[in-house]
Amino acid sequence: MKLLILLCLVVLAGAAPPPKVNYPQDVQILRSEYDSDGFGTYNWVYEQTDGQAQVQQGELRNAGTKDEYITVKGSYTWVGPDGITYRVVYVADEKGYQPEIEEGPGGAIPPAVVASLLG
Numbered sequence: 001m002k003l004l005i006l007l008c009l010v011v012l013a014g015a016a017p018p019p020k021v022n023y024p025q026d027v028q029i030l031r032s033e034y035d036s037d038g039f040g041t042y043n044w045v046y047e048q049t050d051g052q053a054q055v056q057q058g059e060l061r062n063a064g065t066k067d068e069y070i071t072v073k074g075s076y077t078w079v080g081p082d083g084i085t086y087r088v089v090y091v092a093d094e095k096g097y098q099p100e101i102e103e104g105p106g107g108a109i110p111p112a113v114v115a116s117l118l119g
Contacts, residue, residue: 039063040070051079061093069094086113 028049036042040060047053056074071093079085085104090097099118 051077051085053077 026049029046030049031045031047033046034042034044040058040063042058043056045053045055054074054076056072058070058072060068061071062068071091073091075087075089077085077087087102087104088099089102090099092098101113
């Protein structure tokens with residue numbers, strides 16, 4: 001009898017509707033641009049209606065040498081679940097990834113976010 005009750009509970013739990021997940025509705029791309037010279041120098045930008053945005057510039061350095069690399073500068077922005085706008089401004093070059101984290105009024109950057117960005 002206990003087994004029958006347990007099986008009934010398992011069946012009822014499996015029949016329950018999945019938990020509701022809130023997804024942003026109707027996110028639209030406001031702007032999307034990309035330009036490249038085909039040799040490593042490029043610019044791109046995008047903006048969305050949900051507050052996400054990114055701007056990035058790449059520039060080929062030491063072209064044609066064994067020390068050739070691309071320097072990347074840019075930023076990305078998003079609105080967190082707390083309603084605060086966060087922005088990361090960065091440079092990635094021969095010295096590595098160098099982010100600077102900014103936040104809008106009303107909140108602190110969660111330590112996990114800082115740790116993940118700084119490696």
